[in-house]
Amino acid sequence: MLRARHRHLEAALLTVGLVASAFSAFFADAGSADIASWRLYLPAPFVLWAAIRFGMLGATGAITCLVLAAVTAALHGYGPFAGQSPQNAALALQHFLFERAAPLFLVCILLEQKRRVENSLRESERLFHTTADTVPAMIWLMGPNKLCDFVNQRWLEFSGRTFEQEIGTGWTDGIHPDDRAPCIEILERAWAERGKFEHEYRMLSADGGYRWILDVGLPRYSPSGEFAGYVGCASDITERRAQVVALRASEERYREVVDAQTDLVCRYLPDTTLTFVNEAYCRFFGKTREELIGTSLLDLLPKETHDAARRYMAQVVAEPADNHAIEHQVRLPNGGVGWQHWVDHAVLGPDGRVEEFQGIGRDITDRKRAEEANRNLAHASRLVAVGTLTAMIAHEVNQPLCAIRCNAEAGLALLKSARPPLDEIREILTDICRDDQRADEIVSRVRALSRKRDFQPQTLDLNAVIADVMRLANGDAARRQVRVVTELEPGLPPVRGDVIQVQQVLLNLLVNSLDAMRDTPPPGRHVTVRTKARTDQRVEVAVADRGHGIPADELPRVFDSFFTTKVGGMGMGLSIARSIMETHEGRIWAENNADGGATFRFVLRVAE
Numbered sequence: 001m002l003r004a005r006h007r008h009l010e011a012a013l014l015t016v017g018l019v020a021s022a023f024s025a026f027f028a029d030a031g032s033a034d035i036a037s038w039r040l041y042l043p044a045p046f047v048l049w050a051a052i053r054f055g056m057l058g059a060t061g062a063i064t065c066l067v068l069a070a071v072t073a074a075l076h077g078y079g080p081f082a083g084q085s086p087q088n089a090a091l092a093l094q095h096f097l098f099e100r101a102a103p104l105f106l107v108c109i110l111l112e113q114k115r116r117v118e119n120s121l122r123e124s125e126r127l128f129h130t131t132a133d134t135v136p137a138m139i140w141l142m143g144p145n146k147l148c149d150f151v152n153q154r155w156l157e158f159s160g161r162t163f164e165q166e167i168g169t170g171w172t173d174g175i176h177p178d179d180r181a182p183c184i185e186i187l188e189r190a191w192a193e194r195g196k197f198e199h200e201y202r203m204l205s206a207d208g209g210y211r212w213i214l215d216v217g218l219p220r221y222s223p224s225g226e227f228a229g230y231v232g233c234a235s236d237i238t239e240r241r242a243q244v245v246a247l248r249a250s251e252e253r254y255r256e257v258v259d260a261q262t263d264l265v266c267r268y269l270p271d272t273t274l275t276f277v278n279e280a281y282c283r284f285f286g287k288t289r290e291e292l293i294g295t296s297l298l299d300l301l302p303k304e305t306h307d308a309a310r311r312y313m314a315q316v317v318a319e320p321a322d323n324h325a326i327e328h329q330v331r332l333p334n335g336g337v338g339w340q341h342w343v344d345h346a347v348l349g350p351d352g353r354v355e356e357f358q359g360i361g362r363d364i365t366d367r368k369r370a371e372e373a374n375r376n377l378a379h380a381s382r383l384v385a386v387g388t389l390t391a392m393i394a395h396e397v398n399q400p401l402c403a404i405r406c407n408a409e410a411g412l413a414l415l416k417s418a419r420p421p422l423d424e425i426r427e428i429l430t431d432i433c434r435d436d437q438r439a440d441e442i443v444s445r446v447r448a449l450s451r452k453r454d455f456q457p458q459t460l461d462l463n464a465v466i467a468d469v470m471r472l473a474n475g476d477a478a479r480r481q482v483r484v485v486t487e488l489e490p491g492l493p494p495v496r497g498d499v500i501q502v503q504q505v506l507l508n509l510l511v512n513s514l515d516a517m518r519d520t521p522p523p524g525r526h527v528t529v530r531t532k533a534r535t536d537q538r539v540e541v542a543v544a545d546r547g548h549g550i551p552a553d554e555l556p557r558v559f560d561s562f563f564t565t566k567v568g569g570m571g572m573g574l575s576i577a578r579s580i581m582e583t584h585e586g587r588i589w590a591e592n593n594a595d596g597g598a599t600f601r602f603v604l605r606v607a608e
Helices: 004-028 044-073 086-134 155-157 170-174 177-193 240-260 281-283 305-318 367-387 390-415 422-450 463-479 497-515 573-583
Strands: 136-144 148-151 196-206 210-221 225-238 265-267 274-277 324-331 337-348 354-363 458-460 483-488 493-497 526-533 537-546 585-592 598-605
Touching: 086 240, 136 155, 136 210, 148 170, 148 281, 155 196, 170 177, 177 210, 177 354, 210 240, 225 585, 265 483, 274 526, 281 497, 305 324, 305 337, 324 390, 367 463, 422 463, 463 497, 463 526, 463 537, 497 526, 497 537, 497 573, 497 598, 573 585, 573 598
Parallel strands: 483 526
Antiparallel strands: 136 148, 136 225, 196 210, 210 225, 265 274, 265 354, 324 337, 337 354, 458 493, 526 537, 537 598, 585 598
């Protein structure tokens, strides 16, 4: 309000001065006056005053006032334009006004442009200061004289100092004494190079403690392209530095723990490039960490396993949410081949994509060799069992062969007659084919039991498996005068297992039962094979005999390796049977019967 009143007063004074100077210029002398008279310049200061203070509006009003004064004076016979013809007076007045108005309007235009630029700069500066004071970061400006001329409100809140204390070189007072010289050195170097700088230093905060600051400065330039100093942004990174220090310490602890592990630990990219290995990994392969990191996992595997390894990696990448386990061969430092078991899981990035994998593995070479030895031993045990039944097998094969020979001789005799009976010959040929098939089945069973093979689980009908084994064992049982009875529960659910290994267990239990009744009188030699479905999703098989039984102190040891009660026995049959049951996730045990003899039982899981 006061400013408007001052403005009105200034306009009134300007008007009075302009009117008075115009009257003095045009009405002072009667008649014509020289156009170059000094009196005509009296209004010039007031006209210029009007243009500078009131812009184009003031200049236009002042020129209008001069025109009115000149025309009025000329009409009353005063001033330089009186006593002339109307045409000459108008022309002279136009020249007079043009000489005064044109420079005046040009001055107004220049002043208006200058005023607009200044207003724009002031508005830009105001907006910058307002914006800078509202952002959470600490903003500062430094002029070309290397003196700070602005800090925002966030800076003042952080430092607890006033604006006047911070500008100039005052901001350096808050820098930690140990960091002040390096900080100024970085600033001087950036100033000389006119480049961006970034550095960390400790600054005194409002609470009286020093906190770490990350300061980033960028050179700024005027609209004309001249270097105008620096604009910077500083942020408190104390917590972040503490987190970094804690993370480094955590990584060191992680590395120490991982390196102390006996398990092998590694990290690798989806393309199988190793990014980390622990000490156990290095010891296993006989290489340093530097030699291993950056190489491919495939370089440590035999070439024939590379395709399987690539398929496994594709599966792991496709299913990153799951842990994946694998057993594979590796090349040992001595040139041999070993085995490892690995569990791998994916490490995901912020976008959910697989960045790398971490694997934990262990050397299972000894276990694999033991498994191979067990397979060889199981194979040898089957051969022993088959060898035990050699006489029975020979008898079983001999029966169909004798039948084939008798039928063939009878057929030849019939063919020599004058009118061979074709129907009888057809029956003979049918019998020959049946006996041949029977002999082939016996040989196939023996061959299957004798063949060395890996574990091959499938869905089995235990009653059918027992029937096949009984066909092999019946002959030997008859030779030993042992009566074998089967009590097979009908409709048994199928189980999951390896048919040859299950047959081996059954055959071993049957042979042991026959051997256990060697000293039993023939009328009492009796073996029962039973099957039944249990309520715990298992199927049970029992082989019971009427032999001498098992001494109570030896019963817990009958499945131990190399323990036997037979003269000349190896003590491996029941041990292998227990190993086979464990492989099938089943169980085998023995117990003495109340009426004499012993019963061996095993259970297998029902197939899903």
